[in-house]
Each structure stands twice: as structure tokens, then as C-alpha cells.
Amino acid sequence: MKYFVALLLSAVLFVACGDESSSSAPAPDPSEESSSSVEMTKESSSSAATKNSSSSVDGDKSSSSVKKEDSSSSVVNESSSSATPKSSSSEDVKQSSSSVVASSSSEEEELSSSSYDRTVAFKGILWRAGDYIKFVDPRNSREYYYIQIDGKDTAGKAASIKVMAENLDIGEFVWGFEDQEDDSKIEKYCYKNDTANCNNYGGLYQWAEMMQLPSRCNTESCADLIKPNHQGICPDGWRLLTYNDYYIAVHADNNKDGVKGTRSAYGFGGSNDSGFSLVGAGYNWNHSFTSLQEGTYWHYPEEQSLNGAQMSKASWQDFYSTANPVTKTLKIHGFSVRCVMVE
Structure with missing residues (x-):
């Protein structure tokens, strides 16, 4: 009997020890596993978003904005340094050569036949559709559309111009951090060193390059070399846009929106009443690209002096401009170019 009792107590103790051992190693909590999975998903999603953001090129926009003029004033403002935009330092770094197409006749032809439709900048104004006339630059077979604009000039007199509705694109590509200093040929910047942007928005040119004057004219006066109806890099039979020309576009007979009526309705906040079709081509500000689809600058064939x-x-102009600002600026900045037919 005693032997049986002892055996029974041993069995009870063995069972008790087994239960304690199993309770000290609980199964994984399903809620913790789920939480860990969510955190990994979030981290993966964040990493993917970062990668996508860094790979974007054409959608990249400058965080800076150009100085806005007082919307209640249309008086010419001869200020300069306050209009200087901020620019991304990353633009100063030389891009991979794989992103750049070397300039050649075959590649120019390839870009000219790009599927990108530049006429979207002035489409949508149905009653003006027939007003645009095609012109082909024989130097590189580039097609442009131009339009006749009737309005009033700076003297308040009736005036008319035939002006390109697109920015000029001519010349050999050079890096944005370089100067356009080879006086033996026409050179151009392409926004972010991508020649597709030249095809879509036109080239960007320093003042002396636009004028087809010696590159030294970017840092010294060359007033004696400026001619009436200065041709510059425009095709034969065309001249560089003047302030008076742009004034006519702003004061076009059919333009009810002032400077807004000179900007494209396609991505640049305008109504394009005048048909001038300004686009947000961006610019090369002191060798750094900025403001694609946000702003545009252009030099006039005139010199100014400051200090x-x-x-x-x-x-x-930028997306929100309501005034017609004129400023002094460094000649080394790379801006868009428009041409007017000589008549």
C-alpha cells in the first residue's frame, strides 16, 4: 500500500513539473507578428517612394519661386538682384553622359521628329487655330509656328508683329556649368543637360550667344555692336524679340488678360488670348538650372548698367505673374529666345 501511495505521489509531481515547463515558453503572439509585418511594409513603401522621387527628372521643379511684381502696377521695374531665384546645387553637378545626346545632324533630325507635340502650348483656342503658320529653319530643319499679333506699341500706336509662338532651338549642346564661349559656332544649354528639353521647350542662351557677339560681351559693354533689327541667332529674315514687341503682345487687340494672355493655358497659368504662347521653359541662372514649368526669362538685345x-x-514671367516686369540681369544667365519676322 505504501508503495502504491509513493508511486501515485511521484506521478502527480511529474505532471505538475511538466505543466510549469510548458507555461514558461508561450507561443508567439500573433498580434506582434502582424505589427512587425506592418512596420516592414511601411519601411518598404517609404524606400520605394524615395527611389521613385530620386529617379524623377522631367517632373523635378525648383522649390524656389521668382520674385513677383506688384499686380497693381504695369510700370517697368528696373530692379535686378531682388529677382534672383534660388537654385538647386545638385544642378551644378555634371550629369551622366548617357543622359545627353551629342549634337549632330542625325540627332537633330531625330529630336525634330519627336512624338512630343509642342503645339499643345497654343492649342485649345479654337478660334485662333488657323492663325498659326508653319516655318522651317533651313539650318537644322526645325519647324516652328508663328503668328501675327495686332496691338499697340509702347508709344500707344497701332502696331503689328509676326512672332514665333515657340522658343528657338538651334546650336550645339554644352554643359550647363560651362560658358557659351566658342565664338565659331552657336551653342545652347538644354534644361538639366537633357536635349529632350531643348526639343520640348527650346534652348537656353547667354546674352552674347543670343546676340552672336564675341563671348567677352557677356562681361563688358558691346553697345557699339548692337544693330537695329539685330538678327543674332535667329534665322535669316528674322530678328530678336524686343521689349516693344512683347509690349504689343501684352496689349494685343484681342488680349483681355494682359500678361496672363501671353502665357500658355497648357501648364503655365495663362489664357493665351494673344497667341504668344509663353511656356515655363525654366532657365540657367548663374550656371544652375531652375524653374522648369514654373517660370521663364528672356534677354532683350539691349544693354543695361548697374553699379x-x-x-x-x-x-x-511665372505661373502667377499679373504685371509686365522688366529688369536688369547678368548676361551669363541662360534664357529662352524668341524671333520676330523682319518686314
């Missing part, structure tokens, strides 16, 4: 420094006369 003894030789500068150009220029204008700009």
Missing part, C-alpha cells in the same frame, strides 16, 4: 556692371535688359 558699373554691364548687364542685359530682360523680362520674366
Whole structure:
């Protein structure tokens, strides 16, 4: 009997020890596993978003904005340094050569036949559709559309111009951090060093390059070399846009929106009443690209002086501009170019 009792107590103790051992190693909590999985998903999603953001090129926009003029004033403002935009330092770094197409006749032809439709900048104004006339630049077979604009000039007199509705694209590509200093040929910048942007938005040119004057004219006065109806890099039979020309576009007979009526309705906040079709081509500001689809600048064939420094006369527009600003700016900045037919 005693032997049986002892055996029974041993069995009870064995069972008790087994239960304690199993309770000290609980199964994994399903909620913790689920939480860990969610965290990994979040981290993976964040990493993917970062990668996608860093790979974007054409959608990249400058975080800076161009100086806005007082919307209640249409008086010419001869300020300069305050209009200087901020620019991304990353733009100063030389891009991979694989992103750049070397300039050649075959590649120019390839870009000219790109599927990108540049006429979207002035489409949508149905009653003006027939007003645009095609012109082919024989130097590189590039097609442009131009339009006749009737309005009033700076003297308040009726005036008319035939002006390109697109920015000029001519010349050999050079890196954005270089100067356009080879006086033996036409050179151009392409936004972010991508020649597709030249095809879509036109080239960007320093003042002396636009004028087809010696590159030294970017840092010294060359007023004696400026001619009436200055051709510059425009095709034969065309001349560089002047402030008076742009004034006519702003004061076009059919333009009810002022400077807004000179900007494209396609991505640039305008109504394009005048048909001038300005686009947000961006610019090369002191060798750094900025403001694609946000702003545009253009030099005039005029010099200005500020504190003894030789500068150009220029204008700009951004998405929200309501005034017609004119400014002094450094000639080394790379801006868009428009041409007007000589008549």
C-alpha cells in the first residue's frame, strides 16, 4: 500500500513539473507578428517612394519661386538682384553622359521628329487655330509656328508683329556649368543637360550667344555692336524679340488678360488670348538650372548698367505673374529666345 501511495505521489509531481515547463515558453503572439509585418511594409513603401522621387527628372521643379511684381502696377521695374531665384546645387553637378545626346545632324533630325507635340502650348483656342503658320529653319530643319499679333506699341500706336509662338532651338549642346564661349559656332544649354528639353521647350542662351557677339560681351559693354533689327541667332529674315514687341503682345487687340494672355493655358497659368504662347521653359541662372514649368526669362538685345556692371535688359514671367516686369540681369544667365519676322 505504501508503495502504491509513493508511486501515485511521484506521478502527480511529474505532471505538475511538466505543466510549469510548458507555461514558461508561450507561443508567439500573433498580434506582434502582424505589427512587425506592418512596420516592414511601411519601411518598404517609404524606400520605394524615395527611389521613385530620386529617379524623377522631367517632373523635378525648383522649390524656389521668382520674385513677383506688384499686380497693381504695369510700370517697368528696373530692379535686378531682388529677382534672383534660388537654385538647386545638385544642378551644378555634371550629369551622366548617357543622359545627353551629342549634337549632330542625325540627332537633330531625330529630336525634330519627336512624338512630343509642342503645339499643345497654343492649342485649345479654337478660334485662333488657323492663325498659326508653319516655318522651317533651313539650318537644322526645325519647324516652328508663328503668328501675327495686332496691338499697340509702347508709344500707344497701332502696331503689328509676326512672332514665333515657340522658343528657338538651334546650336550645339554644352554643359550647363560651362560658358557659351566658342565664338565659331552657336551653342545652347538644354534644361538639366537633357536635349529632350531643348526639343520640348527650346534652348537656353547667354546674352552674347543670343546676340552672336564675341563671348567677352557677356562681361563688358558691346553697345557699339548692337544693330537695329539685330538678327543674332535667329534665322535669316528674322530678328530678336524686343521689349516693344512683347509690349504689343501684352496689349494685343484681342488680349483681355494682359500678361496672363501671353502665357500658355497648357501648364503655365495663362489664357493665351494673344497667341504668344509663353511656356515655363525654366532657365540657367548663374550656371544652375531652375524653374522648369514654373517660370521663364528672356534677354532683350539691349544693354543695361548697374553699379558699373554691364548687364542685359530682360523680362520674366511665372505661373502667377499679373504685371509686365522688366529688369536688369547678368548676361551669363541662360534664357529662352524668341524671333520676330523682319518686314
